[in-house]
């Protein structure tokens with residue numbers, strides 16, 4: 001008997017994040033010291049095995065954490081100035097009540113000439129409540145990084161618009177009620193039931209189709225991004 005192989009759902013954000021973090025790791029020399037700021041479970045730790053990796057997080061959530069070198073708020077990292085060559089700062093900026101204070105602290109602990117990689121959502125639901133404070137436009141991000149003393153080298157969409165569309169369909173597929181009777185629609189169930197059922201089905205099929213499309217083709221000419229990516233540098237003391 002043939003068994004239909006179920007395709008694993010693709011999360012284009014994870015694919016793009018893995019790619020960009022891999023590239024950042026490749027540009028990290030073995031003698032370098034890396035800080036994962038707001039490391040969480042440390043999904044990128046293994047990419048930096050060839051260098052020295054340290055993790056900081058306030059560890060206030062009921063989730064697992066990677067082994068942490070610094071349990072601290074990111075406004076006060078207990079290390080000397082200019083300790084790190086590289087900083088990873090993935091999916092953390094939206095969770096901070098005082099983003100300028102944290103960016104100033106990250107700038108302090110980064111070496112002159114060192115680089116930071118930041119990814120942060122724009123179109124994404126509230127998560128890790130109640131620690132979810134902000135969403136940023138590209139102009140807000142540039143302003144925050146420059147105010148903190150960084151030179152922005154890259155500021156772009158992490159995924160393309162198809163990634164955002166896929167996410168919208170995913171939200172639709174999960175947010176619509178499975179059982180239309182819960183809406184207490186009375187006789188309207190006759191048409192509401194099939195409408196909800198077929199919309200959910202279509203939405204879950206389109207989630208996968210747009211996700212796969214986004215991995216192959218990053219369309220950034222229209223729509224809005226799910227996440228932004230920033231790569232910024234702390235200027236050398238000798239920079240004009």
Ligand SMILES: C[S@@+](CC[C@H](N)C(=O)[O-])C[C@H]1O[C@@H](n2cnc3c(N)ncnc32)[C@H](O)[C@@H]1O
Pocket residue numbers: 037038039040041042043056057058059060061072073074075089090091092095096128131
């Ligand atoms: C969405 S998770 C991202 C984790 C990881 N960087 C990743 O990419 O999977 C956000 C992380 O930021 C941490 N965090 C939030 N606010 C913080 C703060 N004020 N100081 C230190 N860590 C914080 C949380 O504990 C959590 O691990």
